[in-house]
């Protein structure tokens with residue numbers, strides 16, 4: 001991965017807003033900027049190419065054909081355009097005709113994890129946890145809208161005033177959210193979370209300072225011990241990545257069922273059934289929720305159930321499953337602290353609309369869940385485990401918990417990097433002896449308080 005950010009790849013980035021739209025003059029064309037030429041060539045190609053024929057071709061072939069046509073056209077239009085410029089122009093034209101326009105190069109760049117179009121001239125991207133403003137410019141809101149239609153049309157979805165918000169997926173698995181005026185008044189807006197096929201392992205997470213090696217050992221033991229574990233964090237804090245890495249510790253002999261909306265996990269075990277929720281179709285029919293899938297999964301003889309992210313009433317069925325013999329379940333929840341995570345789950349159970357008194361729900365929570373791993377993304381872009389918290393029971397109306405590991409921040413260095421360390425709190429988990437009983441060896445030092453380092 002490139003260590004320097006600006007100037008790498010086909011698009012530029014800057015942390016500050018560019019004063020004017022960048023305009024790259026084309027040699028041999030006085031004062032015609034690149035994007036103007038791309039637009040003109042796009043129009044000409046649309047007229048020259050047979051749209052029906054092109055759309056029925058396999059993607060690679062289609063790209064090659066459009067590339068050839070663009071090259072021929074460019075030789076005619078700008079005979080003396082130089083090598084790099086020529087390749088850039090042809091690339092941009094092809095992206096317009098068959099790709100996702102100005103953001104296509106970003107989407108292909110494996111070091112970019114997120115692409116965010118707020119407005120035609122306001123395109124951000126994320127690389128290694130840090131958000132940058134790019135110099136990418138759509139021509140206008142219609143241009144953004146046209147790319148949106150290209151994203152959703154193959155999926156049989158539509159975006160218009162009556163349904164101004166749509167979730168979609170690119171062929172490579174990347175997730176897309178689109179929201180258009182009048183709900184986002186300034187401009188149609190696109191948010192793309194890139195799909196990464198190269199999932200991080202626990203070793204990668206240790207190398208990325210997300211977790212400390214001994215804590216990882218501890219969590220490995222917890223997965224083996226079949227503790228019900230929730231991974232908590234805000235959007236993009238790495239919950240799904242962490243869950244995926246943790247799942248590697250599930251023994252291969254077990255039958256795993258994953259439930260997601262949409263699918264993101266890539267488990268390495270051979271015996272996995274992956275289920276995916278489905279939104280309603282245009283007529284509002286055919287929806288299959290995570291809750292439907294979870295209920296069905298109980299009839300599929302699971303050894304482990306993994307719910308990619310609990311968001312709604314399926315929380316009720318999840319707790320039930322955890323409490324009735326499906327131990328070792330893993331899931332993630334969108335929350336900013338372990339305590340907040342519990343409150344979220346409690347609220348989601350209420351969404352199941354069963355009129356359960358909150359005390360009864362909390363008892364369910366307290367007995368079902370064993371462990372919460374809290375993640376946060378810090379200002380230096382590093383995702384860190386901030387808490388590993390054990391749920392210990394109930395005291396009166398309150399679910400009790402104790403932190404086993406925490407991240408202690410001690411400062412920020414001159415480059416803005418967070419200084420601190422992860423440490424055990426010195427509290428031994430109530431299930432510590434179960435490790436021994438299960439024949440799982442953990443070094444004693446795991447639970448010792450560390451100072452500095």
Ligand SMILES: Nc1ncnc2c1ncn2[C@@H]1O[C@H](COP(=O)(O)OP(=O)(O)O)[C@@H](O)[C@H]1O
Pocket residue numbers: 113114129194196200205208210233234235236237238239240241242383
């Ligand atoms: N620990 C990590 N260190 C660096 N990058 C990470 C880490 N965890 C996740 N990422 C990257 O951050 C992005 C969001 O990760 P994801 O697991 O989908 O987050 P969440 O599920 O919390 O929304 C992905 O591009 C992923 O590759």
Ligand SMILES: [Mg+2]
Pocket residue numbers: 239240241309332
């Ligand atoms: Mg996620």
